[in-house]
Amino acid sequence: EKGGFEHFMLKEIYEQPKSIKDCFRGRLKANDGKLVLGGIREYSNALINAERIVIVACGTSWHAGLVAEYIFEEFCRIPVEVEYASEFRYRNPVIKEGDIMFAISQSGETADTLAAMELAKSKGAVVLGVCNVVGSSISRVSHEGVYTHAGPEIGVASTKAFTAQLTVLTMIALRVAHRKGTLAEQRYREILVDLENIPNKVAKALETDKQVEKIAALFKDARNFLYLGRGYNFPVALEGALKLKEISYIHAEGYPAAEMKHGPIALIDEEMPVVFIATRDSSYDKIVSNIQEVKARKGKVIAIVSEGDSLIPGMVDHTIEVPGTHEALMPMVATIPLQLLSYHIAVMRGTNVDQPRNLAKSVTVE
Numbered sequence: 001e002k003g004g005f006e007h008f009m010l011k012e013i014y015e016q017p018k019s020i021k022d023c024f025r026g027r028l029k030a031n032d033g034k035l036v037l038g039g040i041r042e043y044s045n046a047l048i049n050a051e052r053i054v055i056v057a058c059g060t061s062w063h064a065g066l067v068a069e070y071i072f073e074e075f076c077r078i079p080v081e082v083e084y085a086s087e088f089r090y091r092n093p094v095i096k097e098g099d100i101m102f103a104i105s106q107s108g109e110t111a112d113t114l115a116a117m118e119l120a121k122s123k124g125a126v127v128l129g130v131c132n133v134v135g136s137s138i139s140r141v142s143h144e145g146v147y148t149h150a151g152p153e154i155g156v157a158s159t160k161a162f163t164a165q166l167t168v169l170t171m172i173a174l175r176v177a178h179r180k181g182t183l184a185e186q187r188y189r190e191i192l193v194d195l196e197n198i199p200n201k202v203a204k205a206l207e208t209d210k211q212v213e214k215i216a217a218l219f220k221d222a223r224n225f226l227y228l229g230r231g232y233n234f235p236v237a238l239e240g241a242l243k244l245k246e247i248s249y250i251h252a253e254g255y256p257a258a259e260m261k262h263g264p265i266a267l268i269d270e271e272m273p274v275v276f277i278a279t280r281d282s283s284y285d286k287i288v289s290n291i292q293e294v295k296a297r298k299g300k301v302i303a304i305v306s307e308g309d310s311l312i313p314g315m316v317d318h319t320i321e322v323p324g325t326h327e328a329l330m331p332m333v334a335t336i337p338l339q340l341l342s343y344h345i346a347v348m349r350g351t352n353v354d355q356p357r358n359l360a361k362s363v364t365v366e
């Protein structure tokens with residue numbers, strides 16, 4: 001059932017070109033400019049006219065929500081707030097009719113996310129689910145929603161569910177932006193084509209596996225890791241750090257790269273591995289300076305860069321190249337080597353990769 005892979009996690013990492021394609025099925029046909037989301041019909045006008053979107057989720061799903069925040073604000077010009085479901089539900093949040101809530105959950109059973117939705121519903125918000133498990137509690141409590149169709153995810157560390165969530169959320173945002181007219185036809189069409197190409201780019205990113213494994217061997221005994229990214233890659237940094245913590249039990253922190261100066265920079269010495277997600281996008285020049293700052297303090301830098309980058313490889317200790325795409329879609333590609341890095345480090349440390357200690361696949365208690 002592991003399809004020849006040693007662990008479910010690795011199998012699920014490798015399934016991503018297919019799971020993303022499955023997510024497109026019946027929804028996206030880029031050449032015809034076609035994008036349909038059967039799951040949101042009755043409330044599609046409510047979504048287009050929303051004054052505000054609130055996203056609730058936990059863990060990796062919350063990271064997908066953070067990427068969605070940037071995408072919705074950029075393309076749809078709708079203000080977005082992303083909340084930990086556990087915090088939202090207990091702080092008497094301001095929610096009113098006309099607000100749209102997205103609840104993101106692989107399992108569809110996360111207790112805090114479910115409770116946050118019930119609360120928003122009771123105050124008149126429209127709640128839309130982005131779930132993987134069909135018929136799950138969250139999918140039933142939502143007014144409407146879009147399934148991620150990534151197939152069963154067995155490894156406790158979420159991988160293919162994350163990229164499928166990003167796919168669905170991107171499709172929703174593009175649909176809304178097109179209908180609202182906040183994204184010009186030409187650009188809309190171009191991004192649809194880029195999106196349809198993501199499975200190929202993810203497949204290409206998977207080819208870094210052997211190289212990532214070698215890097216993993218060099219850092220498997222590190223006691224701490226720092227992950228830094230900016231813009232669309234900031235949530236990717238958080239996700240990379242979470243993956244490492246969960247399965248290898250190495251302490252890792254993800255930060256927006258510019259925040260480094262406000263504290264974490266004090267941690268940097270020649271022992272500290274720092275993973276930069278530094279693909280070519282609108283924050284490229286800024287992240288290059290952040291890399292310089294870390295190198296000046298002798299940190300060991302591993303950089304995820306775009307194919308053909310000729311600057312960063314000369315500055316850092318290790319580079320991993322991934323294919324380029326529209327910056328809003330980059331998280332789907334850039335996250336792949338980070339999944340592999342945590343996987344290989346965990347295997348080398350002999351931990352239980354699929355069932356890490358103290359963790360459950362769905363957290364059904366608060």
Ligand code: M6R
Pocket residue numbers: 058059060061062104105106107108109110113156157158159242243246359361362363
């Ligand atoms: O099933 P959900 O997406 O609601 O689960 C949320 C988190 O519990 C989950 O993403 C957790 O953080 C994962 N183990 C991350 O890999």
